[in-house]
Each structure stands twice: as structure tokens, then as C-alpha cells.
């Protein structure tokens with residue numbers, strides 16, 4: 550199952566999920582001068598990042614908004630990047646955060662688990678109800694696809710709705726408990742389900758309880774770095790160093806900008822950013 554592959558990748562390479570949230574402003578002028586078309590500029594930047602981190606990164610996450618924002622060419626770069634990750638025998642998450650009525654969800658499933666934009670995992674928003682999740686399950690039945698469902702997000706506004714008290718418990722626990730029942734049907738060899746959850750590394754209250762309560766749910770943990778999450782925070786969501794991947798996007802792909810010789814040593818600084826993140830998580834985990 551794909552979740553067992555992810556588990557093994559984390560064992561081998563560590564918990565870093567590298568976020569390819571590629572804004573044109575993040576790309577060095579040298580690359581922009583060398584390539585004419587936006588799709589090629591974005592792809593070549595992503596390729597450099599992938600090439601310099603492939604042996605120390607378990608999975609790459611592409612936030613689709615960064616590609617949609619550049620229109621058709623942006624989506625060409627999205628497709629090329631996903632293909633390149635696959636070609637390198639690595640794993641990908643399409644961070645698409647879909648959530649809609651079932652007939653539309655069917656089409657979202659087809660769009661992101663088949664065809665041009667096929668990825669290994671996608672993110673889903675469950676707050677429209679579980680009938681918005683069901684259409685993706687046929688892909689999970691193959692064992693080759695997985696999902697990460699939003700549980701408790703990393704943004705400050707998570708508290709506006711996700712923390713509301715429902716049946717004497719926070720809303721996210723209501724969602725998590727339902728997810729847990731569904732997840733138990735899709736467990737892989739290592740005990741984790743193809744149905745994972747997104748938990749923000751910026752909120753650490755009850756993090757240990759969340760980890761214990763959803764023991765067979767694999768976590769995608771965003772919020773490290775640019776949003777303020779630290780190794781000691783995100784590691785609360787891990788289980789003996791596994792059971793979760795920690796995303797950092799801006800913190801890694803713009804790391805080179807902090808140095809005067811940034812572009813000249815682009816690969817080195819990008820790699821260093823991943824290595825120090827890995828170390829920060831490992832020391833606390």
C-alpha cells in the first residue's frame with residue numbers, strides 16, 4: 550500500500566515533506582533569464598530543488614493554487630513536476646483541499662488520481678460532510694492512492710470553527726472520530742491507514758492526545774518554519790519518529806535568498822535547509 554511506502558521513505562529519509570509552492574517571486578533572476586516560458590521557468594526551479602533534495606526528502610507536496618495562478622502554463626508546470634517526482638521514484642501530494650457534493654467529488658477524484666495531474670495523495674476538506682469523501686474511496690481500494698483530510702489546520706482561524714464545542718467536544722474531535730472509523734478499513738502493514746489527517750504544527754494544545762486518539766492515522770503536519778512551528782512542536786504529533794510528515798514550503802524553497810551567494814550555491818542552501826529541518830525534528834522526536 551502507498552502508505553507503507555511512505556512509512557518506509559520516512560524511515561529511510563526522515564520526516565521532511567518539501568512544499569513546492571512555487572511563486573515566480575521566489576525564483577532567481579538567472580533562471581527567469583535562461584528560460585522564456587513560465588511553465589519551463591517554474592519546472593526548472595522545481596527540478597533543481599528536487600535534484601538537490603531527493604535522497605533526504607520523503608515526499609513532495611504541490612499546493613495547486615501556486616500553479617493555477619499562472620494559468621494553463623502553470624498547470625503544465627504542475628504536471629511536469631509531478632511526472633519528474635514519479636520518474637525519480639519519489640512520492641507526491643497534490644494539495645488541492647477538495648470538498649464538494651459527491652457527483653463533483655467523482656470528477657475531482659478522476660482529475661487528481663488519474664490523467665495529467667495524477668498524484669499519490671491528495672488533501673480533502675471534510676467540512677461538507679462524509680458524502681464528499683466517499684467518491685475517493687474507490688481509489689483507496691486499489692491500495693495505490695491515499696488522502697489527507699483536514700482535521701485541525703495550522704492557520705490562526707482554525708479556532709473560529711474547528712474548535713467549536715459540539716456534543717461537549719471540539720468539532721475537530723467529532724470529525725476525527727468519524728474519520729477514525731473509516732480509516733480503520735484501509736490500514737496498511739505498518740498499521741497506518743490510507744486515510745490520513747492534516748494537523749497544523751502551529752497549535753500544540755492537545756497534540757499528544759490527538760496522536761494517541763488517532764493512533765492508526767498518518768499525519769501531514771504543515772506550519773513548520775514560515776508559520777512559526779518548531780521541531781519540538783511538530784514532533785508531538787509523531788510516533789517514535791514516524792507516523793507523520795512535516796511540511797515546509799517557503800522555509801526551504803526560499804532559503805537561498807538569505808545568502809549573498811544564494812543563487813550560485815542554490816543547491817547547497819536548499820539541501821542545508823532540509824538537513825537542518827530534519828535534524829531539528831529528529832532531536833525532538
Ligand SMILES: O=c1ccn([C@@H]2O[C@H](COP(=O)(O)O)[C@@H](O)[C@H]2O)c(=O)[nH]1
Pocket residue numbers: 568570612644701702703704747748749771772773774775776796797798799800
Ligand atoms: O492547515 C494547513 C493545511 C495546509 N497548509 C499548506 O501547507 C503549506 C505551508 O506552506 P509554508 O510556506 O511552509 O507556510 C501551504 O501549501 C499551505 O497551503 C497549511 O499551511 N496549513
